[in-house]
Amino acid sequence: MSMARVLDVLGVQVEVPADGDGSPEAVYGAAALIAIERSTRLLLHAGAVALDGRAVLFPGASGTGKSTTVAACVRRGLGYLSDEMVALDLRTGAVEGWARPVMLTPWAIRTMGLPGSRPDEGDGKAAVPCDALGGAVVAGAVPVAHVVGLRRGGAETTLTPMPAGEVLAQLLAASFNHYRHGAAAWEAAAVVAGQARGWWLDVADVHAAAEAVAGLPYSPA
Amino acid sequence: MSSSPAFAPAAAIRELDVDGEVTLYHEPTRTALVLNQTASDVWRLLDGQRTVAEIVELLARAYDTDADTVRSGVHTALEQLAAHRVLDGHARP
Numbered sequence: 398m399s400m401a402r403v404l405d406v407l408g409v410q411v412e413v414p415a416d417g418d419g420s421p422e423a424v425y426g427a428a429a430l431i432a433i434e435r436s437t438r439l440l441l442h443a444g445a446v447a448l449d450g451r452a453v454l455f456p457g458a459s460g461t462g463k464s465t466t467v468a469a470c471v472r473r474g475l476g477y478l479s480d481e482m483v484a485l486d487l488r489t490g491a492v493e494g495w496a497r498p499v500m501l502t503p504w505a506i507r508t509m510g511l512p513g514s515r516p517d518e519g520d521g522k523a524a525v526p527c528d529a530l531g532g533a534v535v536a537g538a539v540p541v542a543h544v545v546g547l548r549r550g551g552a553e554t555t556l557t558p559m560p561a562g563e564v565l566a567q568l569l570a571a572s573f574n575h576y577r578h579g580a581a582a583w584e585a586a587a588v589v590a591g592q593a594r595g596w597w598l599d600v601a602d603v604h605a606a607a608e609a610v611a612g613l614p615y616s617p618a
Numbered sequence: 619m620s621s622s623p624a625f626a627p628a629a630a631i632r633e634l635d636v637d638g639e640v641t642l643y644h645e646p647t648r649t650a651l652v653l654n655q656t657a658s659d660v661w662r663l664l665d666g667q668r669t670v671a672e673i674v675e676l677l678a679r680a681y682d683t684d685a686d687t688v689r690s691g692v693h694t695a696l697e698q699l700a701a702h703r704v705l706d707g708h709a710r711p
Contacts, residue, residue: 561637566652576648580632583643583650587634 406432407440407484407495421524425497429482432495433573438484439582440573445483445494447476447535449615451542452492454483454593456571462547462600465505468525469607471532472509478535487578487585490592491538498524508603541593543613544568551599556609559595567595625696625707626666633661642704651702656688657695664705670696 400415404425409432413424433440444455444463453475455463464480471477478494485492500522501509511529527534544564545556559567568586569575575582596613600606627633630645640658642651653661659680663673674692678685699705 560639562639562641562652562654562658565636565641569650569652575650579648580643580645583632583641584634586650587636587641591636 404428404497406497407436407438407482407493409435420521421498422500422522425481425500425524429495432482436484436574437577439487439575439578439585441483441485441492441568442481442571442573443483444480445478445492446470446610447478447539448542448611448613450539452478452483452494452539453543453545453610453613454492454541454568455545455547456567457547458571462549462603464500464522465502465508465603466547466598466600466606466610468499468501468505468509468530469603470610471499471527471530473604473607473611475532475607475611476535477527477530477532478539482573485585485589486538487581489538489540490585490589491540493538494535496527496534496536498526499530501525505603541589542615543596543610544590544593545596545598545610548597548599551601553599554601554605554609555599556613557597557599559597561590561595564593564595565590623707624667624669625664625699625705627661627664628704628706631704642702644702644704647703649702651704653695656691657698660692660695661699666706 401412402415404411404413406428411428411431413428441456444467445452446467455466457463467480477496479496480499482495483492502522546559546567565587568590598606632643634641640653640661659677660673663676674685674689677688681688
């Protein structure tokens with residue numbers, strides 16, 4: 398008999414199939430959709446890690462490299478907030494991460510130097526617990542210090558400043574449910590964009606990207 | 619877009635400055651707009667009185683260049699603002 402379990406997705410309790418029933422990517426994806434539908438908080442499609450007690454956000458759609466970059470950052474010693482979604486507090490501008498297992502492709506698992514992936518495996522993602530990456534989950538809300546837009550395919554890994562207006566555009570584009578919050582969501586995103594520092598990160602090598610993130614300047618958000 | 623009309627921010631527009639660039643929120647459509655530098659400068663000069671030609675002249679002076687250089691940018695900005703319904707426009711007599 399199949400058993401269900403309950404996931405806490407940023408305060409929304411979602412019942413999902415027991416471990417082993419369905420691919421992790423499908424299970425967590427479905428849970429995210431339910432949480433987005435039910436949540437009263439502003440949810441952003443973003444990976445996030447913690448650096449010096451402040452959040453580094455990677456807003457972006459699926460396929461932009463959020464999970465792999467987050468995994469490399471956690472391997473590098475940064476705190477884990479989420480590889481997929483954060484909730485932005487409209488009053489304080491702080492974010493809380495959905496610290497689900499990191500969803501990694503077989504390629505990413507090999508790149509992180511983790512066991513359990515064979516070269517002949519398909520493209521299906523595996524759920525890798527944060528502690529398997531040697532990292533720790535950061536619980537609770539933290540202020541946003543940096544917003545980093547990921548760009549793949551560069552000849553070398555480089556960080557370049559992103560204007561605050563573009564940071565705001567990135568945050569708004571990454572919002573799952575801003576329509577529920579109207580102007581309050583826009584104002585909160587504008588405050589974050591004005592206070593955080595924005596960067597484009599062109600990624601040629603994911604470990605060099607993690608090194609660049611770890612070296613971001615201290616920013617008293 | 620004609621060079622003679624004057625434009626003003628539409629009603630129901632909220633405005634914030636983010637590190638020197640303007641962001642707008644259109645209440646009726648619940649749409650946010652992030653303006654680039656030129657569009658931000660154009661927006662700040664919209665008062666319902668200045669014509670497009672006057673805005674071009676002012677920005678040419680501010681950017682220390684000639685009017686022809688900034689004219690297309692101003693027109694593009696106004697067209698985009700109008701497309702997002704954040705402008706009220708009228709022809710000045």
